[in-house]
Amino acid sequence: MTHAIVDKRTDRLRSAAAGLSAAVVGVGFAELVAAIVEPAASPFAVIGGGLIDLAPAWAKDTAIALFGTGDKIALLTGIAVVLVVVAAAAGLLELRRSGIGATILGGLGALAVVAAMIRPGAGPFAWLPGLVAGVVAVIAVRLLIRRLRPIAGLAPDGVDRRRFLIWTAGTAAVGVVSLIVGNIARGATRSIDVVRSALQLPKATRTAPAVPAEAELDIPGLAPVVTSNIDFYRIDTALIVPRIDPADWSLRIHGMVDREVVISWDELLALPMDEADVTLACVSNEVGGSLIGNARWLGHPIRDLLARAGVSADADMVLSTSSDGFTASTPLEALTDDRDALLAIGMNGEPLPMEHGFPVRMVVPGLYGYVSATKWVTQLEVTRFDKAMGYWTPRGWSDHGPIKLQSRIDVPRGGSVDAGESVIAGMAWQQHVGVEGVEVRVDDGDWQRAELADAISADTWVQWSLPWTAESGRHTIECRAISVEGETQTDQPAAPAPNGAQGWHRIEVSVG
Ligand SMILES: Nc1nc2c(c(=O)[nH]1)N[C@H]1C(S)=C(S)[C@@H](COP(=O)(O)O)O[C@H]1N2
Numbered sequence: 289m290t291h292a293i294v295d296k297r298t299d300r301l302r303s304a305a306a307g308l309s310a311a312v313v314g315v316g317f318a319e320l321v322a323a324i325v326e327p328a329a330s331p332f333a334v335i336g337g338g339l340i341d342l343a344p345a346w347a348k349d350t351a352i353a354l355f356g357t358g359d360k361i362a363l364l365t366g367i368a369v370v371l372v373v374v375a376a377a378a379g380l381l382e383l384r385r386s387g388i389g390a391t392i393l394g395g396l397g398a399l400a401v402v403a404a405m406i407r408p409g410a411g412p413f414a415w416l417p418g419l420v421a422g423v424v425a426v427i428a429v430r431l432l433i434r435r436l437r438p439i440a441g442l443a444p445d446g447v448d449r450r451r452f453l454i455w456t457a458g459t460a461a462v463g464v465v466s467l468i469v470g471n472i473a474r475g476a477t478r479s480i481d482v483v484r485s486a487l488q489l490p491k492a493t494r495t496a497p498a499v500p501a502e503a504e505l506d507i508p509g510l511a512p513v514v515t516s517n518i519d520f521y522r523i524d525t526a527l528i529v530p531r532i533d534p535a536d537w538s539l540r541i542h543g544m545v546d547r548e549v550v551i552s553w554d555e556l557l558a559l560p561m562d563e564a565d566v567t568l569a570c571v572s573n574e575v576g577g578s579l580i581g582n583a584r585w586l587g588h589p590i591r592d593l594l595a596r597a598g599v600s601a602d603a604d605m606v607l608s609t610s611s612d613g614f615t616a617s618t619p620l621e622a623l624t625d626d627r628d629a630l631l632a633i634g635m636n637g638e639p640l641p642m643e644h645g646f647p648v649r650m651v652v653p654g655l656y657g658y659v660s661a662t663k664w665v666t667q668l669e670v671t672r673f674d675k676a677m678g679y680w681t682p683r684g685w686s687d688h689g690p691i692k693l694q695s696r697i698d699v700p701r702g703g704s705v706d707a708g709e710s711v712i713a714g715m716a717w718q719q720h721v722g723v724e725g726v727e728v729r730v731d732d733g734d735w736q737r738a739e740l741a742d743a744i745s746a747d748t749w750v751q752w753s754l755p756w757t758a759e760s761g762r763h764t765i766e767c768r769a770i771s772v773e774g775e776t777q778t779d780q781p782a783a784p785a786p787n788g789a790q791g792w793h794r795i796e797v798s799v800g
């Protein structure tokens with residue numbers, strides 16, 4: 289009796305393993321096919337992309353709070369875990385009744401086909417990888433479970449446990465190899481990187497003044513006032529970074545305009561280029577968070593392009609669209625007043641990195657990225673807020689996203705510091721308004737005025753510091769900024785959704 293039960297359990301394990309390896313070989317073949325015909329149509333990418341698009345504000349908030357800029361890896365891992373569970377179940381069910389498991393795996397393939405075809409910018413072969421995944425997984429699960437039936441005593445002859453094992457492991461191995469080859473193939477199509485590295489940026493027609501030496505306090509642990517491209521935070525909905533050959537890029541300006549304007553990469557490069565230091569911040573940045581960075585951008589004023597198209601007097605918004613379908617609603621005024629709203633091609637002296645929008649993105653001082661900083665931008669539609677919405681608005685975020693006055697404590701870092709002469713330091717910002725002062729208090733004591741470093745401009749964040757004699761024990765430190773307009777940063781906490789986190793940054797330090 290005991291023997292029979294043990295056998296049942298191993299049969300269950302075997303069937304789950306068969307389901308799993310069928311899924312692995314399906315996914316492996318699909319990734320291989322996707323890498324060749326259309327990298328963005330990989331089943332993982334399209335299902336992940338679909339989930340991102342379906343996610344409401346609280347889900348995005350939670351994901352970013354939990355995983356920060358690792359949110360994409362977390363999502364892909366989550367999908368993989370679900371796939372493992374479903375595939376194992378499909379194997380179990382297929383053993384119980386032929387056809388059920390195959391239907392489940394086929395259904396997953398169909399899901400990938402649909403998800404790929406409804407993606408914005410889906411290519412003509414977007415359906416193929418999902419179809420391959422489904423067909424291959426269905427065939428594999430049927431064949432493997434057919435070999436398991438006699439072993440499980442469900443079919444008369446051909447009992448061969450070793451053979452079943454070899455077939456199951458072999459199928460999974462073929463899947464893994466396809467996955468690896470697919471990834472290598474995708475890497476081999478990276479010619480856009482070569483185009484990018486060979487690019488020579490045009491000289492700025494209007495250069496930004498040098499960053500004042502006194503803008504950088506050089507305090508260990510304090511964020512540098514200029515963020516390097518490699519350290520610059522990345523937030524977007526793109527599971528696969530769009531790869532656009534500048535030769536194929538163009539920007540179309542349409543909607544409520546006198547005449548449509550289409551501008552090619554070569555035409556853009558021939559236009560006057562401005563340089564501007566602008567701090568970019570994400571609306572999902574928590575109080576004290578790190579989804580903010582400052583760079584020197586090179587680009588053509590969007591204002592001039594809009595003037596060329598002739599904007600209707602009734603318009604109040606520009607809906608920018610990226611090659612992968614993301615959209616942002618930017619108040620027309622922010623793009624036509626005298627601020628440095630740029631159609632940017634350069635970041636800190638380099639062409640835009642792929643992840644930061646190569647070849648062309650928008651940068652607008654004073655607004656959160658989700659309503660202004662469209663990467664891989666290909667269209668500007670002049671419209672109205674009562675006629676159109678950006679990507680995040682129907683998902684629970686405000687249609688307007690002006691930056692809130694904020695400050696952050698960077699030092700002391702790590703929660704502890706030696707007793708004695710020490711320093712408290714951090715960053716403060718309200719782009720396009722400017723920071724007038726920062727105040728700090730320790731253990732609910734009096735507010736003390738910190739020393740501000742030189743600001744690069746009103747469009748950038750500014751460093752601040754305050755000497756501190758640290759006495760043994762536990763202390764809380766808080767800071768608040770005062771803007772050039774005389775506003776004091778509010779202590780009323782608010783979550784990032786719908787229009788940006790607020791409240792004072794507060795840290796606990798133990799002094800020993
Ligand atoms: N195409 C595209 N552009 C986008 C986004 C996106 O999801 N897709 N996200 C926006 C958001 S929410 C932010 S905060 C900034 C971040 O820019 P970065 O990744 O270069 O820091 O890009 C904006 N531009």
Ligand SMILES: [Mo]
Pocket residue numbers: 523569570571572656657658
């Ligand atoms: Mo963002």
